[in-house]
Amino acid sequence: MRETDGGEAGSAPELPAVLLCGGRGTRLGGDAEKPLVEVGGRPMVARVLDALADAAVTRVVAVASPHAPDTRRALRDGLAAEAAVPCTVLDGSGEGYVADLEVGLSAVDGPAVTVAADLPLLRGRDVDAAIGAAVSGDAPPSEVGSATDGPVRSVTVCVPVAYKRDLGASVDASFEHAGTPVAPTGLNVVGDGPDRVVVRERDSIAVNVNRPGDLELARRLADS
Template identity: 55%
Template sequence: MCGGRGSRLGGEAEKPLVRVCGDPMVDRVAAALAASRVETVHAVVSPAAPETARHVRERGLSVVETAGEGYVADLTDALEAVGRPVVTVAADVPHLAPDHVDAAVDEATAAADDAVSVTVCVPASLKRRLGVSVDTSFERDGEELAPTGLNVVAGDRDTVQLTFDDRLAVNVNRPTDLERAEALCD
């Protein structure tokens, strides 16, 4: 998912093209997906990010165009275009690794009918400890959890996969998040 404006981040570049560790975030996410067991990588773009659309096309990615009416509407359009099951990941998770993706896929396919959707989350307390923003959270079993931006959309049953991995706790939404993402570079 790489169609957001990135207005909270500020700066000149569209959010997916903001560089972390020297590379645009969208390239880092696409590389992690390509190195995972995922068979096809699609870049979901919107009119809000025309340079991103050009960039991913130049890199040979399959492109799904949406109306840019928000994350949920764009995700719905993307699901209609590519079907299910599908791994979804936001372009603002620059430290996504192939093992993160494969673990989410394993969780989704552990059920006999492969009909489980997975939301990968971190404790909100981890994000706060790292000094990164917590824009969305929910409570489960008395703990505040924050989605990482990595999901498997497969069926009607949902499960949460909890991770304590700092790399997935950093979504780049604000300048302070970008600073923390840069600090995690190898």
């Protein structure tokens, strides 16, 4: 049963999602490519697919970078088919995040959720909250209609830098919003019109696994 922000099943606007699976994970170390590193006994990319399946997402386009051939192979050999949401795997260009994002967005041809594969604690409710902010302000997804009823604005979901640091997560990029330093989470909605910044304080979107300390933190929180 798909969860909503309130934890109850309900109707919600629906969007496709672009899942970005690039990155060699050189800062993380180890032998496995970053999307395939396990948290809570499952590869991070599979956990993100689980979250998308629990959200108001119609289908997923996974863009796999040529820099992560094992991830691309794992998606095509089973992870995509095993996902509880229709998932198509596309080849990225290898030219970076923006180029791979363009590959994914061109395949969905319209507004979409976008998310990076290094958010292993992501929950369906986080995705639904981002969609809700994109289509109807801060209304919970269960209280708004179809995303096709009106314009879908772009949303950048952020976490306060102080929240991430208190949690023990690394901070790679940040900017100031309403007088507070915030860090992008890698969860966004790409829609029409100006971008809106939404700030949340949730462990589930605060840990991007980029370094060994992030991986240790994610595994500890996943097991708690």
